[in-house]
Amino acid sequence: xxxxxxxxxxxxxxxxxxxxLNCSYTVSGLRxxxxxxxxxxxxxxxxxxxxxAGEEKEKERLKxxxxxxxxxxxxxxxxPEDSATYLCAxxxxxxxxxxxxGSGTRLSxxx
Amino acid sequence: DxxxxxxxxxxxxxxxxxxxxxxSQTKGHDxxxxxxxxxxxxxxxxxxxxxxxxxxxxEISDGYSVSRQAQAKFSLSLESAIPNQTALYFCATEPxxxxxxxxxxxxxxxxxxxx
Numbered sequence: 001x002x003x004x005x006x007x008x009x010x011x012x013x014x015x016x017x018x019x020x021l022n023c024s025y026t027v028s029g030l031r032x033x034x035x036x037x038x039x040x041x042x043x044x045x046x047x048x049x050x051x052x053a054g055e056e057k058e059k060e061r062l063k064x065x066x067x068x069x070x071x072x073x074x075x076x077x078x079x080p081e082d083s084a085t086y087l088c089a090x091x092x093x094x095x096x097x098x099x100x101x102g103s104g105t106r107l108s109x110x111x
Numbered sequence: 112d113x114x115x116x117x118x119x120x121x122x123x124x125x126x127x128x129x130x131x132x133x134x135s136q137t138k139g140h141d142x143x144x145x146x147x148x149x150x151x152x153x154x155x156x157x158x159x160x161x162x163x164x165x166x167x168x169x170e171i172s173d174g175y176s177v178s179r180q181a182q183a184k185f186s187l188s189l190e191s192a193i194p195n196q197t198a199l200y201f202c203a204t205e206p207x208x209x210x211x212x213x214x215x216x217x218x219x220x221x222x223x224x225x226x
Contacts, residue, residue: 004153032213043115043201043217044154087153091212098170099212101153 002027006088006102013078013109021073021105023088033071035064036087038104044087047073078109114138115218117202123224124192132187132221134202142205143185144215145169145177147198154201160185161207192225199223 003026013019025033032051036044048057050066057064061082063074073086089101115136124130134143145157156169158177166177174196178186189196199222203215 032210034212041219043203043220044215046214046216049213089154089212099156101155103151103153 002090002092002094002098002100004088004090004100004102006086006105008105009103010106011108013075013107015079015109015111016077018074018076018078020075021086021107023071023073023102024069025071025088025090025100026069027090027092027094027100029093031091031093033066034089034091034099035071035073036089038085038087047086075107078107080109080111083107083109115202115204115216117200117218117221119221120219121222123226125226126193128192130189130192130223132189132200132202132223134185134187134218136183136202136204136216136218138204138206138216139182140204140216141182141207143179144203144205145175145185145187146201146203147171147196148201148220149198157187157200194225197223197225 005024007022034049035047038044048064053068055066061076065072085104085106087104091099118133141162144159146154148154155171157175159167160179163179176188199220201220202218205215
């Protein structure tokens with residue numbers, strides 16, 4: 001069964017303290033893996049799409065990486081405005097009409 | 112003005128009532144999606160539409176129906192609301208160029224409470 005698991009559920013960091021969020025997935029043929037950011041009371045905002053193992057993408061203090069079993073969202077020297085819930089989602093070739101979202105990691109950055 | 116709007120933003124209804132959630136977009140995208148979000152479960156796809164004449168069921172379509180009135184409008188209906196349909200509902204759009212689900216733009220959400 002296709003599955004996405006994000007860890008940790010919640011993460012509290014001090015401003016400037018770098019860390020990583022994990023997204024583990026089990027799908028039969030990965031078509032794409034997606035990262036979104038969601039602020040309280042708002043809809044998710046697209047960050048990255050990764051298609052193949054070894055691929056990396058960066059945006060400001062965020063870098064997403066992909067292996068055959070998991071993806072990491074690395075946050076370097078975070079600022080309070082990076083506080084949000086980060087969602088991971090995958091799509092498999094075997095179910096092109098289906099996207100599976102993880103339950104997210106709530107990230108809180110203290111000044 | 113927001114590119115993807117949802118109305119209402121909040122709604123309280125009673126079991127058995129029919130309600131409609133509306134989504135409008137000014138992005139000119141052909142693809143539109145409806146999701147629901149529950150605590151601890153993540154987003155789940157209800158229905159999606161790749162153009163005005165195309166409607167497809169998602170993972171959890173039972174109890175829901177949709178209407179694509181125009182390129183810019185995609186409505187979600189609950190024919191007879193039940194308490195376990197209490198959730199946060201999101202509409203999303205996507206340009207036709209590129210693979211589906213590659214870059215979605217979400218609306219602000221509708222918080223629905225079914226008593």
